[in-house]
Amino acid sequence: TQLLEQSPQFLSIQEGENLTVYCNSSSVFSSLQWYRQEPGEGPVLLVTVVTGGEVKKLKRLTFQFGDARKDSSLHITAAQPGDTGLYLCAGPYYGGSQGNLIFGKGTKLSVKP
Amino acid sequence: EAQVTQNPRYLITVTGKKLTVTCSQNMNHEYMSWYRQDPGLGLRQIYYSMNVEVTDKGDVPEGYKVSRKEKRNFPLILESPSPNQTSLYFCASSLGVGGTQYFGPGTRLTVL
DSSP, rough: OOEEEESSSEEEEEOOOOOEEEEEEESOOOEEEEEETTTSSSEEEEEEEEEEEOOOEEEEEEEEEEETEEEEEEESSSSGGGGGGGEEEEEEEOOSSSEEEEEEOOOEEEEOO | OOEEEEESSEEOTTTTEEEEEEEEEEEEOOOEEEEETTTTTEEEEEEEEEETEEEEEEEEEOOOOESSSSSSBBOOOEOOGGGHHHHHHHHEEESTTTOOOOEOEEEEEEEO
8 A cells, every 4th residue: 555645647738737746645744745856867855845734836836735734736837848757745654663754656747848 | 065876877787696786975864765766666665774773674675685884875785686676776865754865866777
């Protein structure tokens, strides 16, 4: 069972469109992170959300943390080809012998010019 | 410059020939982790470590070993590589479990 479920798995849109991707869990997280990964490179952190209901903006990207801290969304306004990549959410999980950071499987976004 | 380095970046080897992929970070991070990434399967964690001499299995540890003798280094060892271990491997580190993960540039491994 995947602790962090991301949807959709794939998304292909035209330049200028808006989109939202989701990261959902049945567990409460103290914080959630969003990363973007470009082909052949390691993921790079975009933002960390830590407070339930929090909204953070990064230029055309808007991140929201659910009130119950079980889910998060990423909304991109007027997508550009440079937004193409794999978007991953991640959160700290303390269910094992030591804490661990777990990742969702990601949403692969393709923005066509 | 703060970074995570991995070596080698590319490796082609044959089944059964032991290999080690090195990972080193210069940020004094306590948490380090290894992932493999395969098309359609996302990032899958192999092993992670909260501190020196403390390691734990991730989702796909079979066929891999790790060690954490020093804080900065976290090598990944494949004692007897097999073709199903052909993959893109990433090492990452952070201050703590919930901290920003800094990823290395990746190691593309092919096992023939």
